[in-house]
Amino acid sequence: MADDASIFLGASRKPDDSYQRPEKLLLKYGNRHGLVTGATGTGKTVSLQIMAEGFSDAGVPVFCADVKGDLSGIAMKGAAQDFLLKRAEQVKLTPYDFQDFPVIFWDLFGEQGHPIRATVSEMGPLLLSRLMNLTEAQEGVMNIAFRIADEDGLLLLDMKDLQALLAHIAERATEIAARYGNVTKQSVGAIQRSLLILEQQGGAHFFGEPALRINDLMRTARDGRGAINVLAADRLMNNPRLYATFLLWLMSELFEQLPEVGDPEKPKLVFFFDEAHLLFDDAPKALVERVEQVVRLIRSKGVGVYFVTQNPLDVPETVLAQLGNRVQHALRAYTPREQKAVRTAAETFRPNPDFDCAKAITQLATGEALVSTLEEKGVPSMVQRTLMRPPFSRIGPITPQERGQVMAQSPVAGQYDQAIDRESAFEMLQKKASEAQAGAQGGSGWTLPDFGGGSRGGRSSNRQTVTEAAIKSVVRSVGSSLGRAIVRGILGGFSRGR
Structure with missing residues (x-):
């Protein structure tokens, strides 16, 4: 009353x-x-x-x-x-x-x-680090990842976007270190494992x-x-x-x-x-x-x-x-x-x-x-x-x-029930890697047939280009189909300059 x-x-x-x-x-x-x-x-x-x-x-x-x-x-x-x-x-x-x-x-x-749901970008590096209980060094890597995403115009919407971005910066670790500091594969691996744990706890639904x-x-x-x-x-x-x-x-x-x-x-x-x-x-x-x-x-x-x-x-x-x-x-x-x-x-x-x-x-x-x-x-x-x-x-x-x-009878019935997966960091990085692979395979415009598994004439080759390794790293990092879920906010907002 x-x-x-x-x-x-x-x-x-x-x-x-x-x-x-x-x-x-x-x-x-x-x-x-x-x-x-x-x-x-x-x-x-x-x-x-x-x-x-x-x-x-x-x-x-x-x-x-x-x-x-x-x-x-x-x-x-x-x-x-x-x-x-x-x-x-x-x-x-x-x-x-x-x-x-x-x-x-x-x-x-x-x-x-x-x-x-909300996007990974909305959640921000500070709250994500809190959510995954990251160490100070790992939180630093997370902040670097978000900075690079901003610079490269990579949309971070769901967990597979973040996983693809982390694999991407691990491949560029030497280049990134000169600008932002060390990005070790150990730190990236620890963050990826934390993301996997978050998925197993149901967190994939939130992003x-x-x-x-x-x-x-x-x-x-x-x-x-x-x-x-x-x-x-x-x-x-x-x-x-x-x-x-x-x-x-x-x-x-x-x-x-x-x-x-x-x-x-x-x-x-x-x-x-x-x-x-x-x-x-x-x-x-x-x-x-x-x-x-x-x-x-x-x-x-x-x-x-x-x-x-x-x-x-x-x-x-x-x-x-x-x-x-x-x-x-x-x-x-x-x-x-x-x-x-x-x-x-x-x-x-x-x-x-x-x-x-x-x-x-x-x-x-x-x-x-x-x-x-x-x-x-x-x-x-x-x-x-x-x-x-x-x-x-x-x-x-x-x-x-x-x-x-x-x-x-809810006023929002049907508005949020169906998930949307538009082009974002995962698809953009995948496209860049494919283009780089095509260029490496034939500068004259010809492409090599793909027999799968890196085999040539029925024989397996242990040799990989850097680009091929990057593609496989990205694919492996998103292999467990992580999905959607929550969000960024003022604490992330404060870290952006408030």
Whole structure:
């Protein structure tokens, strides 16, 4: 439920244990980012669901990842259940009318939603290096490869383009070393092996065309409600580095493509980053600094970023300090680290004299949370112990048949489902190699017959020209038919001169 200026989150508890005071999130501060934390089973997903419903009702598009499949129910009407009706009565939610929401399902694998693809060029060398966990030397080779692709006009669209380019620069290693530094075959081989691993993990689906258009994430329905873009991430979580890199790319693309709008009356888009700790786990300092920079600057593009994770310690302090709207569910406090997390969470709230914040965090019931949002002039409200409202849509997953029906009626149905493979670096390098081979075989214009395997008159020859070796190297490097998949972004954009 949203009025013209706010989203109703729930009702705060009074000293007599009744719930009365409504807790709301002001839409004009929705782009000031937020944090939803709490232990497993304490109600984080439902809190994400009701916030997504509220933004959608206010005409704000939403993007969120469905890590366990539970969030898909937002596409269907809820059903009357005793505990939901009781909760609605407790928080004075009237009328409590069930409704479905305009949902677009996405899936990087193209199985439970429309495929999301982007080009290798859009992903950029920095994010690709992060995705493949390359060493500093290997990352240097990746940067050289992208530089040469730019200079030679080679389009990098899918993984076979990148593999062909790497084989190409390995053959030109001596020439390239004089301009950019050493490109060792060992480094190229290590990158090629990393690409093979990425393919085996399903990454080949992510690179290619048609690439995702950011505008398709920012749709509104005919009734004015914002589209809720739900990314199926249950399978994607098997490769957490890919998941984190993809969402980081998406956030970066939003930063690059959207115009400056300052502080609008409501956000242009709200982005929920579930399992946020995956973004920062083992991340180098430079990458964390870039994330902090993006979070700080993307606010002026009208985009709100909400991190969802179990522990507030999962988010670096530099990022945590920028998250103005907070929903804290229960935390356990058995180990020293858990006790530190409770203290950290309590210290980030504006104190309430009615209760001990640190103690309350360990006593919250399922569906309860400590809530603090930005009030007028952007000042954090005093923390309140809040019973979150029940959702209007279904709690829990939908059936495959229901998902298929929603996808069939989707406004992007048919736009991304069929992959496109146009001429790019692989085909261009293959053509150049063929032309060079033809010239080497006969300068007078005659060509030699090809009997296969390099045989002459039935006898095998062990001799190869440099060009023949290059062609075979390229063919070998793309022999495992790597395909399409995700993308480049602001971090790559920063590396291009930002």
